[in-house]
Amino acid sequence: MIEIVGREALLRKRKTAEFSDEEVATVRKIITRVKEEGDQALVAFTKQFDGVKLDSLHVEEAELAEAVQAVEPKLMTALRHAAERIRRFHEKQLTASWIMEEADGTILGQRVHPLERVGVYVPGGRAVYPSTVLMNVIPAVVAGVKEVVMVTPPQPDGSIPAATLAAATVAGVNRVVKVGGAQAVAALAYGTASVPKVDKIVGPGNRFVALAKQLVFGEVDIDSVAGPSEIVVIADETADPVFVAADLLSQAEHGEDSSAILITTSADLAANVQTEVVRQCKRLVRGRIAQTALERYGAITVVGDLQEAAELSNQLAPEHLELMVADPWGLLGRIRHAGAVFLGPYSTEPLGDYVAGPNHVLPTAGTARFFSPLGVDHFLKKSSLLCYGKEALLRDGPQAMALAEAEGLGAHAAAIRVRLEREGAKGR
């Protein structure tokens, strides 16, 4: 089910998230129609894509309250426990405005403000993802965002799963709208009667959602373009094959395009994990999905030492990286690119998906080279402060004029000259 391959074959397993001209054209059409027709287009697309005719896209307060009652207490407890830990971790990410003062009285600084309104996309249809709600909404709330608008596609009966709505309540969502797909992204970007225009759109989705986010980038801000889930496990001979197999399967079950890779220094472990994966997969409800994913994008490779393992992992820049080795902290220094690093045998990736506290929205498809986990700073924006006094003007003005003149921007130089002349006149 999961092959043992060489380094080259393993690197070929990498996917790219490219879109065809057809996909681009399709999504641009959807966006244009939502811009022009607003809610009418949303209702039409929801009928077309979700197979349900909605009179109102808005989720009422009553529906939210009912959901909290409908969800079993055990799940509500877990949601609140997770929300509390996620909040505590993200509060550590808050940054403050600052200023620097210079001897001549010049003040320079950086203001930090929360975004005013953000949109959170939550996948739906038959799936239910309360954890996605917590992970995308809580950082925005911690940042101080005034209004969080959640969009999620309705189920065939037109409802939203109770667990999703309960999570929205726990996380602090201000408004829930029953709409999904590229049309939901377009609505958040441009605004309709039911969906207010937002400053930023976050949250995972299918290819069309990801492409729509990319196409509205600039009109609004977006988080990184999310791809299929991935895990790389680096393990030595001390690792437990039962744990390693279980963790590979936990990512593989996400979807048939998920990727799960083991890089190990132990040929015995490689063989044992291979066997364990087959044995454990049989017992899984989503075993067939996991099997397909492992056959397509799964792999085990045996390397000479842990340094080689780290280098190979850096080339993959995985979303999730587990270090199941005797000395994980000793290996950490060699890891340059990974969305989240899980150290040691107890730090199984699903703990990070739900309750550990760090965000589970992580860069995929090698983008951990340059993207970061979703965090509070994604919901903050900065602006610069400049307050010059006369002395500083006299010091820096001529330097700025020299640069302005080199760039052929005479009016830039003039704006400084009129002030220097005014001071010179006063001086006389």
Place this chain on the structure above:
Amino acid sequence: MIEIVGREALLRKRKTAEFSDEEVATVRKIITRVKEEGDQALVAFTKQFDGVKLDSLHVEEAELAEAVQAVEPKLMTALRHAAERIRRFHEKQLTASWIMEEADGTILGQRVHPLERVGVYVPGGRAVYPSTVLMNVIPAVVAGVKEVVMVTPPQPDGSIPAATLAAATVAGVNRVVKVGGAQAVAALAYGTASVPKVDKIVGPGNRFVALAKQLVFGEVDIDSVAGPSEIVVIADETADPVFVAADLLSQAEHGEDSSAILITTSADLAANVQTEVVRQCKRLVRGRIAQTALERYGAITVVGDLQEAAELSNQLAPEHLELMVADPWGLLGRIRHAGAVFLGPYSTEPLGDYVAGPNHVLPTAGTARFFSPLGVDHFLKKSSLLCYGKEALLRDGPQAMALAEAEGLGAHAAAIRVRLEREGAKGR
């Protein structure tokens, strides 16, 4: 030259940075060809768009050294002075990795690492922008980026202006390549023989450059999509009409699509600025450009009080905002959206363009609602750390399993169960 208009007319002056299907198709073709043909495509497009046939796109060490000699000492001094102030401001933006430890030994944290290689786009052709080089490169160098690749279109004679190359040397660029336009962005995103693939692309450019950056976003990271320059001046009766007019003109001269707006509580100031703009514009080398910009996107509006002025400015979310009022710090609290705020009569915007220290790469076209000035954090990426101990697993494992089961992800639950079972077995 610059109209006095009402609030509504002023808001209609806002531009949007939308691209046509034709523009998208054109730029996608350029990107595809660069991906397929590499340098060959770059040479061909450079001949087509820049009108120069280049044998080598690479700028040699010797050319860089010559440039430093060729530039007049006064300009070199200004470049070094500016670079030093820009470096000092941006060093304040550096952030450190951190961890939080819990009572049971759990360690959670956030690592902060510089990007490894970035590309900086510097506009060229006939224009010369050494300040763009400093402002885009220095934050990357301060962040610790190992390799900064600068791309800029060659002049008709195939050379790059000495001032641009001198600035590259002062700022710490590692490699300069003679290529511009969408093809340069494509080369940085996918890599060619002359242009190494980068992790992030920053720097301003024309519509095609901006669109290309948007289209490669995801393959690499990009800074915000830059539009034409803008300034809003909020002034009361204490403001000097000569200063206000000079500052409006300094932005208007950037290009015919630049925007310069005065919001004032004083009808007298409005009239005096109108007159001053005409008087000063006559003396400007780029007066005709400034005139066209002011006629198309310039405006003066008189409001009832400063609170109204601030609200109107917040709706515009300008790139640059000057507060030329008796108490600028008293007004600051009402300003929610602006790329950079300049306080008081001496803080003319061109000081910020060149020497003040804060970055002059700022969000345009209303994107100050959600984008930030270019800064060190644009060249840093984060990743999460999770290290669970046995106690923490026993505490959080069941909660995570409850959420996994609610999401129908049995393998996620199983990855935790195998560990709880192993501990249970040990317990017996």
